[in-house]
Amino acid sequence: MKKIVFLLFVACMAVVTAKAWRNMPMPKLHIEGRYLVDENGNKVNLHGVAQTYSPWFNEKGKYWDNYDVDGCLNYNKRMISGVLDKGYKINVLRLHMDPYWSNNPSANNGDESDISAFNMLRFKQYFNSVFYEMAKYCESNGIYVVMRPPGVCPKEITVGDNYQKYLIKVWEYVAERLVKEGNTSIMIELANEPVKICKTDASGKKITSGASFDYFQPIVDAIRAKGCNNIIWVPGPGYQSDYRDYAVKPIIGNNIGYAVHCYPGWFGSDAEVESAENTGDVSGGGYNGFINGWHERINCVTDFAPIIVTEMDWAAKKYDCSWGKSTTGVRGGEGFGANFKFLCDYTGNVSWTVFTGLNLLAEYDDSKPDGSTFLTDPESCARPVYRWFKDYAAEWPNPTADARKLVSLELGCADNFKILPGNAIAIPVDATFADGHKSCVSATADYSISNPSVASFKNGMLLCNGVGETDVVISLTDDFGTRKEVSVHLTLTPFPLSADSFNPNIWEKGSFDEKTGTLITGKYGFGGWTYNNGLDMSDYKYLVVELYEKQNAGAEIHLFDENDYWAQNATIQIGTRTRVVEELATLKKGNGVMLNTEHIYIAGFWSYGGNPIRIKSVFLSNDKDATEAATGIGEVEALPDCGDNVIYNLRGQRVVNPTPGIYIKNGKKIVII
Structure with missing residues (x-):
């Protein structure tokens, strides 16, 4: 067995919450590698809230209006104080410098992306009297501040456009003021929710590749040119949901992280109502959908830099108290909130805020029993976030021996997974210590992978790369040499008929029973599998689909060679057949183009x-008469015996004493004679 071992940090030495509360000095933060750290080198994640300074967002003008500076300050300070008084352990606030103050009052501007009414003199005036005053108040209460510029990005921004010049102008002034004040703790979020970022190539054509760097690097450079080395959080396109462009060309400089938004339905997560932003996601993927979307579009930068999620919330639609519509759910299962927290903790370098209005959070009472209101429903964000923030704030500054003595290690999930090739998975593993405290140690434990050809481990994620099976042993050793371990078994197959891999809700709400293979889609709905990195079928001649019985649902098989449900697809009519064998090389999309x-x-x-559509099996084959899934893994090798490695049959089942025939070993076909 080839063993892959990774550096272990015991739980009490993992990432901590910054110890900055009311009446406490705030440690200076900076970025080292992929972490936010304090002056002592402790890795830090921040957790907090957001505020917007306009009458509309401050309870629709109920308490102040008409550019009343004192009214604005009094109201918003009261909200912060109220949240702290309720026991919310927050240490970061995202401060929106709302265009209400910087726009000409007489201008009839359109939406928040319209900068035609922006007045630099007004911005300077109210930066000093409103925004900086609120920032100082936050800091006096042990709360770090992330400043966001006035308004939102237009739907499309292009390198060299007026919006880029506007951002440079805003941040140059802010940088000058921070340097003058000697303030090195206020952080900067360069822009809010870019949707599409473009640049013009040599031929005059607009392109997106490399545009994120070219758009925001000059803004970073302008800030640094003013002598300001404060932490900068850089947004990505797709409403701050897609950071793949930065993985290819990251922003250059010190103290650079990335600012992310995350709402129900994004990254394939569960949502009661589809997100208003079209991020290109297919919602309803539960834990698996969420983690793979996160891995594809977020982990590409968390591999080398920290991130902060500056917008996120969830609750049932009926409460009308949140932007995101979903449930807390359960870690590793359905729902949004618990999976969001787990992904942040698992990734290890994620700070985050909740977008819920402080007027609501200031009314929270944790002593009330669970109920059916926004503030008492544990399936809405207010209650779990309150408790999670308390957990994050638990201090272990000088851990006792018992706090470092490992008692048990437990899986927070099943021990057997069927996974799609090309996807990622995070295994919830919890350690219990002798003093009673528990910690999720998934990302910092040792991983031993029996078949590295099908899975690998990186920064807390198991990356499923091939087709086959592997055992994964996850272990933790404490400071005293006590070692505990748990194990899981992974089966990687292209079309698993398992509840954790088959998504019946790719379009419309459906259901899938893995025991009977029964799919019932929603009206004009679609269920199946999604492959973030694309599934390569080109080595196979046939797609074979077998049903237990004739279907009466008008069912069709759809294949997409673009990562977009609304793209053209190849359609295969099932009709009355219970066995469908389709030659892949002949498949065309609806527009007549050959399927790739x-x-x-x-x-x-x-x-x-x-x-119902009762699905018996789906597999790829080079034999149209095949009844088993062809593997197509490598070339056939003739070997005299099985040696010490694990042997699998063509169905992917482990075989202890194989008889002569064709099997899989180490990711390749073999013949045992």
Whole structure:
């Protein structure tokens, strides 16, 4: 067995919450590698809230209006004080320098992306009397501040455009003021929710590749040119949901992190109502969908820099108290909130804020029993976030021996997974110590992988790379040499008929029973599989689909070679057949273009909805008469025996005493004779 071992940090030495509370000095923070750290080198994650300084966002003008500076300050200070009085352990606040103050009052401007009414003199005036005053108040209460510029980005921004010049102008002034005040703790979020970032190539064509760097690097440079070395959080496109462009060309300089937004439905997460922003996601993927979307678009930068999630919340639609509509759910299962927290903790270098209005949070009472209001419903964000922030704030400054003595290690999930090739998975593992405290140690434990050809480990994620099976032993050793371990078994197959891999809600709400293979889609719905990195079918001749019985749902098989449910797709009519064998090389999309089987991103079943489709098996084969899934893994090798490595049959099942025949070993076909 080849063992892959990774550096272990015991739980009490993991990332901590900054110890900055009321009446306490605030440690100076900076960025080292992929972490936010304090002056003593402690890795830090921040947790907090957001405020916007306009009458509309401050309870719709109920308490102040008409550019009343004192009214604005009094109200918003009262809200912060109220939240702290309720026991919320917050240490960061995202401060929106709302354009209410900087726009000409007489201007009839359109939306918040319209900068035609921006007045620099007004911005300077109210930066000093409103925004900086509120920042100082936050800091006096042990709260770090992240400043956001006035307004939001237009739907499309282009390198060299007026909006880029506007941002440079705003941040140059802020940088000058921070340097003059000697303030090195206020952080900067360069822009809010860019949607599409472009630049013009040599031919005059607009392109997006490399545009994120070219747009925001000059703004960073302008800030640094003023002598300001404060921490900068850089946004990405897709409403701050996509950071793949920075993985190729990251922002250059010191103290650089990335600012992310995350709402229900984004990254494939669960949502009661589809997000108003079109981020290109297919919601309803539960834990698996969420983690793979996060891994694809966020982990590409958390591998080398910290991030802060500056907008996030969730609650049921009926409460009308949140932007995101979903439930807390359970870690590793359905719902949004618990999975969001787990991904942040697991990634290890994620700070985050909740977007819920402080007027609501200031009314929270943790002593009240669970109920059916926004503030008492544990499926809405207010209650769990309150308790999570308390957990984050628990201080272990000088851990006792008992706090370092490992008692047990437990899985927070099943011990057997069927995973799609190309996807990622995070295994919840909890350690209990002798003093009674528990810690999630998933990202910092040792991982031993029996078959490295199908899975690997990086920064807290198991990356599922091939087709086959592997055992993963996860272990933790404390300071006294006590070692505990747990194990999971992974089976990687392209079309697993398992509840944790098959998504019945790719379009419309459906259901899937893995025991009977029964899919019932929503009206005109679609269920199946999604492949973030694309599934390569090009080595196979046939797609084979077998049903237990004839279907009466108008079912069709759809294959997409673009990562977009609304893109053109290849459609295969099922009709009355219970066995469908389709030659892949002949498949065309609706526009007549040949399907590119080298990268299939979505595959599954469409139907009118309401009637069952009982799926027996789905597999790829080079033999149209095959009844088992062809592996297509490498070339056939003739070997005299099985040696000490694990052997699998062509169904991916482990075989202890194989008889002569064709099997899989170390990711390749073999013949045992």
